[in-house]
Amino acid sequence: MNSNSVENIDMRVNLGPLTLKNPVLTCSGTYGFGDEYAPYCPVEKLGGITLKGLTPEPRLGNPLPRLAETPAGMLNSVGLENPGLEEFLQSYLPKVRELPTTVIANISGFSLRDYEIMANAFQAGSGIDAIEVNISCPNVKHGGMHFGTHPESAQEVIALVKAKTNLPVIAKLSPNVTNIVQMAKAVEQGGADIISMINTLLGMSIDIERRQPILANKVGGLSGPAIRPVAVRMVWQVTQAVNIPIIGMGGILTWQDAVEFMLAGAKAVSIGTGNFVNPLAPLEVLEGIEEYCRRHGFASVSDIVGLAH
Amino acid sequence: MNSNSVENIDMRVNLGPLTLKNPVLTCSGTYGFGDEYAPYCPVEKLGGITLKGLTPEPRLGNPLPRLAETPAGMLNSVGLENPGLEEFLQSYLPKVRELPTTVIANISGFSLRDYEIMANAFQAGSGIDAIEVNISCPNVKHGGMHFGTHPESAQEVIALVKAKTNLPVIAKLSPNVTNIVQMAKAVEQGGADIISMINTLLGMSIDIERRQPILANKVGGLSGPAIRPVAVRMVWQVTQAVNIPIIGMGGILTWQDAVEFMLAGAKAVSIGTGNFVNPLAPLEVLEGIEEYCRRHGFASVSDIVGLAH
Amino acid sequence: MLGKAQIIAHDFVGDPLYKIRRLVLRTEIAREAQPGQFVHVQVTKGIDPLLRRPISIADIQREAQEITLLYRIKGRGTEILSEAKVGEELSLMGPLGRGFTLPTQGELILVAGGIGVFPLLPLAKAAQEKSLAVSLYWGGENEGFFTSSGLELWQEAGIPVFLSTMDGSIGEKGNVLDLIQKQVESRVNHGKDAVAGACSDDLSVAVCGPQVMTQVVSDYFLLKGASVEVSLEERMGCAVGACLGCVCTLRDEVSGRIYRGKVCKDGPVFKGKEVLWDYEQ
Amino acid sequence: MLGKAQIIAHDFVGDPLYKIRRLVLRTEIAREAQPGQFVHVQVTKGIDPLLRRPISIADIQREAQEITLLYRIKGRGTEILSEAKVGEELSLMGPLGRGFTLPTQGELILVAGGIGVFPLLPLAKAAQEKSLAVSLYWGGENEGFFTSSGLELWQEAGIPVFLSTMDGSIGEKGNVLDLIQKQVESRVNHGKDAVAGACSDDLSVAVCGPQVMTQVVSDYFLLKGASVEVSLEERMGCAVGACLGCVCTLRDEVSGRIYRGKVCKDGPVFKGKEVLWDYEQ
Numbered sequence A, B: 001m002n003s004n005s006v007e008n009i010d011m012r013v014n015l016g017p018l019t020l021k022n023p024v025l026t027c028s029g030t031y032g033f034g035d036e037y038a039p040y041c042p043v044e045k046l047g048g049i050t051l052k053g054l055t056p057e058p059r060l061g062n063p064l065p066r067l068a069e070t071p072a073g074m075l076n077s078v079g080l081e082n083p084g085l086e087e088f089l090q091s092y093l094p095k096v097r098e099l100p101t102t103v104i105a106n107i108s109g110f111s112l113r114d115y116e117i118m119a120n121a122f123q124a125g126s127g128i129d130a131i132e133v134n135i136s137c138p139n140v141k142h143g144g145m146h147f148g149t150h151p152e153s154a155q156e157v158i159a160l161v162k163a164k165t166n167l168p169v170i171a172k173l174s175p176n177v178t179n180i181v182q183m184a185k186a187v188e189q190g191g192a193d194i195i196s197m198i199n200t201l202l203g204m205s206i207d208i209e210r211r212q213p214i215l216a217n218k219v220g221g222l223s224g225p226a227i228r229p230v231a232v233r234m235v236w237q238v239t240q241a242v243n244i245p246i247i248g249m250g251g252i253l254t255w256q257d258a259v260e261f262m263l264a265g266a267k268a269v270s271i272g273t274g275n276f277v278n279p280l281a282p283l284e285v286l287e288g289i290e291e292y293c294r295r296h297g298f299a300s301v302s303d304i305v306g307l308a309h
Numbered sequence C, D: 001m002l003g004k005a006q007i008i009a010h011d012f013v014g015d016p017l018y019k020i021r022r023l024v025l026r027t028e029i030a031r032e033a034q035p036g037q038f039v040h041v042q043v044t045k046g047i048d049p050l051l052r053r054p055i056s057i058a059d060i061q062r063e064a065q066e067i068t069l070l071y072r073i074k075g076r077g078t079e080i081l082s083e084a085k086v087g088e089e090l091s092l093m094g095p096l097g098r099g100f101t102l103p104t105q106g107e108l109i110l111v112a113g114g115i116g117v118f119p120l121l122p123l124a125k126a127a128q129e130k131s132l133a134v135s136l137y138w139g140g141e142n143e144g145f146f147t148s149s150g151l152e153l154w155q156e157a158g159i160p161v162f163l164s165t166m167d168g169s170i171g172e173k174g175n176v177l178d179l180i181q182k183q184v185e186s187r188v189n190h191g192k193d194a195v196a197g198a199c200s201d202d203l204s205v206a207v208c209g210p211q212v213m214t215q216v217v218s219d220y221f222l223l224k225g226a227s228v229e230v231s232l233e234e235r236m237g238c239a240v241g242a243c244l245g246c247v248c249t250l251r252d253e254v255s256g257r258i259y260r261g262k263v264c265k266d267g268p269v270f271k272g273k274e275v276l277w278d279y280e281q
């Protein structure tokens, strides 16, 4: 298998019920509603995109500043700003439907009822191809964090969403837990078809001249290359413990980073903060993975998944 | 207080029963037994140094490679290599005693008995000024991680150490937990005089050409600037929840980084990975903090502690 | 556009003390750039610092395919940028955002606080081309600052410039609003023009500077019935409207609905009357 | 010593294809440096990459207060280092570690694999000064590699050099052990010297190269009773013995006790007979 190079690499990946034309996605909250980066990166080439997190009601999100730069990373405290379900369906979905790639909706909530409403809204044929359940957003005091750090609640939320939609359900895990494997097993138990990981690490940065946290919300989510070792470790651990496919994310900027996640066990990868640095990152990652497979004689991109174990 | 600059800043800090001549320490595991950096940095100027983690029995530590560089950080899997208590007392302590600064011993164990042995060995007058209890080393499969992630065990270990030594006891917290505040309260409950935080985040890095984790031990502890936002956030949270002083660490390289920790609530700071980058970092941090106080009109370095709250 | 732009010139505008540098870049962005738009610049190939930096387009030479950026060395990012050498290439995204509206008639007053003046020159030049009356009211620290921030460029372009400094060392003593009020009064006293009483639609105002100054100037002119545009600043992640890192709060003129605008995409230029300055902060 | 060193020269040694660069630095380190020691170089002022890079001292000019480093561009760190310009300064720690023992008499054989040759030249020169018989056995990929890795420096110094390549394109065909064995045989056939039978204390050997090669060469000469020193390589954090990132496993000659040695401080040069090559790996 490692002997000679291969002409055409099969780049398709099967994530349980969800098939992607290739393993490269973009992360929720970093790719808007799919058209913002269109002038810079050809979305039709990507495996798919994930929409900004949605809640039943519209949200104005947190006060400003919402961003802070940190060593090889950044903090954000957007706080789930979004137009709300109704406005999304009316004004955004028509355009989203037209996106020439797989589209994953990312849903959040502050109660089980919220998740239920969101799950109900997205069914096969609605123009959305899968639902990613954000049980891990660290920015919202009531709700998000709770579901994401208690295995029982996580299982309950996922089971509920799973019961209400016929779309593939992706459970998105928070890294801010003692035992990531326990969380992964819980969402698998809850019926998740796929796990995506990791969401941001909870962090803070202080302006030493103003003597106040930089973010108006004080704490925010840490993303970018800085967190990659934590993300890779967690993907590695979870791969060994569950039987559902994993979408790996956290600090991917180059194809090498993406291959690292795949060797650790991720069947697909997703690019978030990397887009801000290089809007062509998703495309370059895709091409790089393909070239890596070719160079090492792997006929299918799935062949490299978990190889570092 | 912010009006005019101050001539002589009082740099002493009181950490409960432990008084330091200034708030700048060096981290366990990054400063050997105190003399390795002597040709590069005048230890007598520092607030103190923390020795490499010790266990009752000698340990050869983990196989090589033990280090991997990551974005703005590094992974280590030294695995508590150390000469063991007996050899330490015999061959190292005589030199350590002579160090012209406060010396903190860092102790680890795989059982309560281990901690008891270590605590017994260090008493007032033994040449050691305080004991830091590492309940958080992520490199050892049995033991370390367990004490560091379960509040009840953490409390038990600290209470035991506290009962066996008359030296000030510092509880060192692991960041690899869902609820750092809970851990902090547990060690306070256990009688810890001081909290030091954070130890390393558990991470992994993969060599994509060899298709294997870079570290022979596979996972390792992430340190360096990359983790600073997580450390600052945790210090911030814990400051609000406990009444014992905090030594802040995690990614300090410059005086600005150190001031960030102090504004977040740390009464002292400690420099680890930063020494590898710049052996003069502790001294430059010390001078920078003093100059910051002078410039902003703070007569005592303790005046800036927690000011960002 | 996303791509490399070659550095044609890179120097201090005046006294290096003021840390203001001029960066001329050859880029297709020059073709489409509009006054008030900006570019998102990668200051290093590495990941430290990680994010790009937003900088306004301070001059557009369409024929030469060149744009000029003027920036102040502020922190690490601009410090590293300042070390880029002529001949080297920088990765640039742009032109980004919605710029100023060029009035079709009447008078255009530009108001700048400090380095907020940078995005205004292209607007002034465009207004001149349309033969509109255009003038600049500019507050700054002292003479050195003005000459080091491109005052000459304005003089060369023949645009009337009125300065103010807090210590009165050059121009009017006081802030830029004091300057404007005084100026307005003097115009009234001389019975000269639009700024005087309740202004008609004929007066357009474009403001850029620190938020407090922008707000008071905007409010002042709105009260007078002028059509006011303000250029806002926020920390940016994506700069294309995808991350919601840079929003401001607006009230829809017609419906009264409160909503977030993205400074990077819906702005940086907004209608003064739509901005809710202190919302939720 | 920790401090800044000025770059006096910085160029490719030979064909840039081989990516081997020569870096001459003015530094007090030259005063104390011993053959086999190294320096810990900061390749960037920022935090990406974060850690310093260990590089052997490849030549020492004490009067000129200069040291020469030869390094191969391998990854990001050396890539960034390669962009440093003459006249600029680099932050350097050194001289670090324990270098080679200079034999007091007899013959000194140096054995190098690839770029492992770099720390051997200062040892060769020191041996020459003491009028010891010294020669180099060096395995590499091809002629281009040798000429791009400083072969000329050895020739200039008048040291006998024996080369081997796997394809036989230059020197002996085979690896460096093949070369050595052949050479030894030929010496035996010509009844010439020490290497021949069981060697006496008069033969000292210094080896540096990839681990496998170092090990087999060390074992070969140990069997012959020579006094063997090997230079090891490990990823380093502190480079002063404080972090235990770089250890190797040793067996105490006398007591038989197994212990860890710090490559950075106790080494990089160790006695061949003390190294436990495959311990716990």
Ligand SMILES: Cc1cc2nc3c(=O)[nH]c(=O)nc-3n(C[C@H](O)[C@H](O)[C@H](O)COP(=O)(O)OP(=O)(O)OC[C@H]3O[C@@H](n4cnc5c(N)ncnc54)[C@H](O)[C@@H]3O)c2cc1C
Binding pocket: A068, A069, C038, C049, C051, C052, C053, C054, C055, C056, C057, C070, C071, C072, C073, C074, C075, C076, C077, C078, C079, C115, C118, C119, C232, C233, C234, C235, C236, C268
């Ligand atoms: C639309 C727009 C146009 C701008 N045009 C200009 C211009 O023409 N000339 C000029 O000198 N400056 C301009 N700025 C401000 C400029 O972007 C900042 O001064 C610069 O980002 C500071 O980077 P730094 O690394 O030097 O500072 P640091 O303080 O080290 O930066 C840390 C982080 O904060 C962000 N940041 C810091 N200050 C600002 C700020 N004032 N606005 C936005 N983000 C900030 C940085 O981008 C970075 O992410 C503009 C900002 C915006 C939003």
Ligand SMILES: Cc1cc2nc3c(=O)[nH]c(=O)nc-3n(C[C@H](O)[C@H](O)[C@H](O)COP(=O)(O)OP(=O)(O)OC[C@H]3O[C@@H](n4cnc5c(N)ncnc54)[C@H](O)[C@@H]3O)c2cc1C
Binding pocket: B068, B069, D038, D049, D051, D052, D053, D054, D055, D056, D057, D058, D070, D071, D072, D073, D074, D075, D076, D077, D078, D079, D115, D118, D119, D232, D233, D234, D235, D236, D268
């Ligand atoms: C005592 C000693 C002396 C050395 N002398 C020389 C010399 O004279 N010339 C020369 O070309 N090289 C020498 N090396 C190897 C040199 O240190 C590495 O090639 C260099 O660190 C690679 O850095 P990089 O960023 O280019 O590679 P990367 O692979 O990107 O580096 C990633 C990390 O791994 C470490 N690393 C990678 N390869 C090695 C290696 N082979 N040894 C130790 N650490 C490594 C780096 O220091 C860095 O921390 C020496 C190594 C040691 C330990």
Ligand SMILES: Cc1cc2nc3c(=O)[nH]c(=O)nc-3n(C[C@H](O)[C@H](O)[C@H](O)COP(=O)(O)O)c2cc1C
Binding pocket: A027, A028, A029, A030, A052, A053, A054, A076, A078, A080, A106, A134, A137, A172, A198, A199, A200, A221, A222, A223, A224, A225, A227, A249, A250, A251, A252, A270, A271, A272, A273, A274, C237, C243, C244, C245
């Ligand atoms: C600005 C920003 C906004 C985000 N918003 C969301 C969100 O709405 N829902 C969600 O599940 N994750 C959100 N995330 C987390 C990302 O989807 C991703 O999990 C995380 O950033 C790690 O990947 P990265 O390092 O590649 O950015 C957001 C991240 C950023 C940087």
Ligand SMILES: Cc1cc2nc3c(=O)[nH]c(=O)nc-3n(C[C@H](O)[C@H](O)[C@H](O)COP(=O)(O)O)c2cc1C
Binding pocket: B027, B028, B029, B030, B052, B053, B054, B076, B078, B080, B106, B134, B137, B172, B198, B199, B200, B221, B222, B223, B224, B225, B227, B249, B250, B251, B252, B270, B271, B272, B273, B274, D237, D243, D244, D245
């Ligand atoms: C090489 C290395 C070895 C370490 N060994 C220990 C140890 O023995 N005991 C301990 O409590 N912490 C140990 N640590 C953790 C540090 O003391 C510190 O908590 C951590 O590195 C975060 O600080 P930093 O980012 O400044 O390095 C070690 C860290 C490093 C990098």
Ligand code: FES
Binding pocket: C235, C236, C237, C238, C239, C240, C241, C242, C243, C244, C245, C246, C247, C262, C263, C264, C265
């Ligand atoms: S910077 Fe991302 S939305 Fe404006």
Ligand code: FES
Binding pocket: D235, D236, D237, D238, D239, D240, D241, D242, D243, D244, D245, D246, D247, D262, D263, D264, D265
């Ligand atoms: S590199 Fe730290 S002990 Fe050798």
